[in-house]
Amino acid sequence: MFEIFGIPSQALFGQLLIGLINGSFYALLSLGLAVIFGMLNIINFAHGAQYMMGAFAAFFLLNYAGLNYWFALVLVPFMVGAFGVVIERLFLQRLYKLDHLYGLLLTFGLALIIEGVFRNNFGSSGLPYRVPPTLQGGQNLGFMFLPNYRAWVIVASLLVCISTWYVIERTRLGANLRAATENPTLVRAFGINVPRMITLTYGFGVALAAFAGVMAAPIYNVSPQMGSHLIIVVFAVVVIGGMGSILGAIVTGFGLGVIEGLTKVFFPEASNTVIFIIMAIVLLIRPAGLFGRRA
Amino acid sequence: MTTAATPVTAPAAQTSSRSVVAAFVVMVVLLLIAPVFIYPLFLMKALCFALFACAFNLLLGYVGLLSFGHALYFGWASYVSAYAAKAWGFNPEFAILAGALTATVLGLIAGSLAIRRQGIYFAMITLALAQMMYFFAVQAPFTGGEDGIQAVPRGYLFGFINLNDPVNMYGLVLAIFLAGFLMIYRIIHSPFGEVLKAIRENETRAISLGYKTERYKLVAFVLSAGFAGLAGGTKAIVFQLASLTDVDWPMSGEVVLMALVGGLGTVFGPVVGAVVVVAMQNYLAQAGQWVLVIQGVIFVACVLLFRRGIVGELANRLRIKL
Numbered sequence: 001m002f003e004i005f006g007i008p009s010q011a012l013f014g015q016l017l018i019g020l021i022n023g024s025f026y027a028l029l030s031l032g033l034a035v036i037f038g039m040l041n042i043i044n045f046a047h048g049a050q051y052m053m054g055a056f057a058a059f060f061l062l063n064y065a066g067l068n069y070w071f072a073l074v075l076v077p078f079m080v081g082a083f084g085v086v087i088e089r090l091f092l093q094r095l096y097k098l099d100h101l102y103g104l105l106l107t108f109g110l111a112l113i114i115e116g117v118f119r120n121n122f123g124s125s126g127l128p129y130r131v132p133p134t135l136q137g138g139q140n141l142g143f144m145f146l147p148n149y150r151a152w153v154i155v156a157s158l159l160v161c162i163s164t165w166y167v168i169e170r171t172r173l174g175a176n177l178r179a180a181t182e183n184p185t186l187v188r189a190f191g192i193n194v195p196r197m198i199t200l201t202y203g204f205g206v207a208l209a210a211f212a213g214v215m216a217a218p219i220y221n222v223s224p225q226m227g228s229h230l231i232i233v234v235f236a237v238v239v240i241g242g243m244g245s246i247l248g249a250i251v252t253g254f255g256l257g258v259i260e261g262l263t264k265v266f267f268p269e270a271s272n273t274v275i276f277i278i279m280a281i282v283l284l285i286r287p288a289g290l291f292g293r294r295a
Numbered sequence: 296m297t298t299a300a301t302p303v304t305a306p307a308a309q310t311s312s313r314s315v316v317a318a319f320v321v322m323v324v325l326l327l328i329a330p331v332f333i334y335p336l337f338l339m340k341a342l343c344f345a346l347f348a349c350a351f352n353l354l355l356g357y358v359g360l361l362s363f364g365h366a367l368y369f370g371w372a373s374y375v376s377a378y379a380a381k382a383w384g385f386n387p388e389f390a391i392l393a394g395a396l397t398a399t400v401l402g403l404i405a406g407s408l409a410i411r412r413q414g415i416y417f418a419m420i421t422l423a424l425a426q427m428m429y430f431f432a433v434q435a436p437f438t439g440g441e442d443g444i445q446a447v448p449r450g451y452l453f454g455f456i457n458l459n460d461p462v463n464m465y466g467l468v469l470a471i472f473l474a475g476f477l478m479i480y481r482i483i484h485s486p487f488g489e490v491l492k493a494i495r496e497n498e499t500r501a502i503s504l505g506y507k508t509e510r511y512k513l514v515a516f517v518l519s520a521g522f523a524g525l526a527g528g529t530k531a532i533v534f535q536l537a538s539l540t541d542v543d544w545p546m547s548g549e550v551v552l553m554a555l556v557g558g559l560g561t562v563f564g565p566v567v568g569a570v571v572v573v574a575m576q577n578y579l580a581q582a583g584q585w586v587l588v589i590q591g592v593i594f595v596a597c598v599l600l601f602r603r604g605i606v607g608e609l610a611n612r613l614r615i616k617l
Contacts, residue, residue: 043415094599100415101361102598105555108548109594116587232544236423239416269434276427280408283420287411 007265013144015261021150021219023257024157025051025212027250029234031161032208034243035168038181039201042092042103048231049114050206053080054213055222056118059129069132069218076214077207084206088199111228118224126221153215160211161250168246177201236279242292252290314615315480318563326469335461336533341573342472343530348553348565349479350522355551356560357483358515359495360410361418364425365523365550367405368398370542371428372524377444377537378437387450387458391471391528398524399517401428406516410509413498422544429542443538447531464533471529475522480562482518491515523550545587552590555597558604563617567605 005012029047036044044050057079058072067075087110095102131149138147168174180187180194188194213227220226241252256275264271282290329338347369354360376394379385385393409420432438439445449458458464482488493501494508501508531537540546549572557568572590579586597604603611610617 037415043419091595091599098602099359101355101418102602104361104363104415104418105551106595106598108551109591109598112548112587112591112594114591116585116591119587120585228544232422232426235419236426239412239419239423272430272434273427276423276430279420279423283408283411 005266009143010145012265015265016258017144017146017150017261018264019258019261020154020254021257022260023254024154025216025230025253026234026237026257027161027253028157028208028212028215029230030237030241030249030253031164031246032205032212033234033238034246034249035164035208036202036205037243039177039198040088040092040096040103041100042095042107043100043235044202044205045104045107045231046087046110046114047107047205047209047234048227048229049111050080050084050209050227051213051216051230052118052224052227053083053114054210055129055217055220055226056122056213057210058214058217059127059222062129069214072214072217073211077211080210080213081203081207085199085203087206088202092202093195093199111231115224115228122224124223124225126223126226129217129222131218149218153219156215157212160208164208165246165250233275236275240275240279240282240289242289244289245291248289248291312484312616314610314613314617315562318617322563322566323473326472330462330465335465337573337577339465339468339533340530341570342468343526343533344550344553344573345566345569346472346475346529347523347526348550348557348569349476350519350526351550352554352557352559352561352565353479353482353522354515354519355554356564357488357495358491358512360512360516361551362409362421362516362519362547363418363551364405364421364423364544364547365519366542366544366546367421367425367428368402368520368523369527369530369546369550370432370537370539371401372398372527373531373537373541374432374438374444376528377447377531377535380450380532381444381447382437385450386454387452387467387532390450391525391532394528394531395521395524398527399521402517402520402524403513406513406520410512410516422547425542425547426544429539429544432539432542438537438539441539443536444531445536447535447537449532449535458532468529468533471525475525476566479522483562487511487514549590552594552597554604556593556604558607558610558617559602561604561606561610561617564604564606571605 029051033044033047036042054076057076058069061067061072061075062069091106091110092103095106135149135152138145139151140146168177176187176192177197180192180197184194216226237252237256238249240256241248243249256278259278260271260274263274270277326338326342347365351362351365354362372394374394375397376390379393380387380390405421405424408424409417412420433440449464452458452463452467456463458467483491490501490506490511493504493506494511498508527541530541553568553572554565555568556571557566558564575589576586579589582589601608606617
């Protein structure tokens with residue numbers, strides 16, 4: 001045990017770790033929002049609800065189908081992603097010719113429906129989800145205790161974020177995607193099925209949210225409100241980072257998580273609001289966001 | 296990006312405003328006789344929310360700015376009015392004014408930040424700022440945290456009209472609502488309002504015509520926040536309560552729903568929408584969380600099938616302006 005700025009190292013690194021964990025979720029969710037926004041020009045208000053669905057799906061798989069965490073981690077993104085595909089086909093595709101605000105309003109309505117249905121069936125209190133046996137316990141690093149599961153969450157979300165960045169920025173598929181974002185008509189003329197690409201992009205963004213939900217299940221309780229509280233913070237993260245850059249979304253997500261964690265150590269009263277305050281400052285200095293391009 | 300998208304509301308047909316006058320007279324008469332048949336507290340709630348929705352519609356319906364954080368102005372005005380009436384012993388009229396003034400100042404601060412970004416970002420920023428002030432309300436000592444400010448005295452209007460008498464209270468709420476409604480109507484139909492509509496239709500063109508659109512947007516935002524505050528302050532006096540519900544994000548969603556159901560960019564739409572939504576909440580109070588689901592379904596249905604809203608649809612059928 002030693003002290004840094006008068007704070008015991010355990011407390012400081014503990015909050016730093018929590019910050020990194022929260023940052024992982026901010027990064028995964030804002031990445032999903034950015035991917036969806038890039039292709040559909042829609043802000044997916046249902047993102048938080050879909051994250052919550054991911055956590056619940058993992059809970060159901062464990063308790064009703066006997067499938068453990070690792071199966072959930074693979075299956076749930078596909079399940080909730082498929083749900084996203086249905087939503088895009090049924091609803092969102094009717095809105096592309098309208099003002100973008102309608103997309104926000106529609107997905108807000110969907111978020112209310114999803115959250116309401118889950119609250120009716122499971123109440124407002126959380127349901128527990130155990131840490132998978134292989135990741136129980138932790139490492140004593142001398143200056144702090146590092147639970148294995150938390151280390152796994154940080155590593156896994158970093159991996160997923162970087163793979164997503166790689167696919168979008170460095171592969172042929174990603175090149176098509178970026179081209180379709182810039183000029184869908186031209187890309188269609190090259191014989192690429194853009195509507196299908198849009199549908200799958202939405203499905204992928206939703207799957208990312210569900211993946212985050214599965215990873216969150218053992219850390220936070222599985223509860224119907226877990227998404228709606230998070231999504232507003234993620235919106236602020238997106239405003240700070242700007243949605244123009246994939247890497248920007250990842251860096252901003254993790255960075256803000258860490259800042260929030262440190263605020264909890266040094267100035268706990270502001271820990272709920274620090275991200276919003278940073279958003280206000282960024283808007284004053286760089287209105288387009290840290291990584292954004294001026295529209 | 297914005298050129299291909301159709302504006303939020305179609306430009307209204309420029310027929311004579313006689314239909315508006317007639318509708319206004321009908322509304323006033325209905326509101327005057329309604330307390331005989333309908334529980335006054337329900338009516339007062341509906342009127343407060345109707346003014347709130349009109350204030351919101353001023354922004355979305357006439358400038359095309361979607362604020363997803365209007366609970367901030369409504370809720371904080373409600374807190375300030377309640378606190379002023381209870382702790383400082385303000386007369387109700389001054390308590391309500393203090394609330395409205397607070398909301399105006401908050402609107403100036405939040406608005407000058409939010410107008411720095413357009414479209415979807417504007418909505419996200421207003422929502423995030425509102426959430427920030429929600430957390431302040433949770434932590435600040437004077438808001439009473441989870442309990443809110445309870446047992447706010449209604450007091451005596453101008454020092455001699457007892458507001459504990461439901462007739463007097465209803466009269467005050469009706470007067471405030473009608474004053475707010477008429478002022479908003481006046482703003483919309485002034486030269487200033489015409490510029491707002493020009494910004495809604497095509498901001499780039501408005502800029503090229505020499506209008507400093509940011510200033511117009513900010514003034515509209517501040518006005519909207521002020522009227523939302525007027526509604527919130529009145530609500531605090533009527534219900535003798537200010538609580539976290541008033542500043543939380545579902546409240547911001549509800550006011551969007553009211554304006555959307557009634558008809559964006561129509562004069563009477565928000566009033567009808569507020570009555571519908573408040574009535575729905577009252578009758579479905581036992582249904583618990585299903586209210587959330589039903590609101591969600593209405594949102595989806597309105598966006599997909601019914602974008603004009605009730606009044607917009609009616610005006611379109613009858614080919615009049617409402």
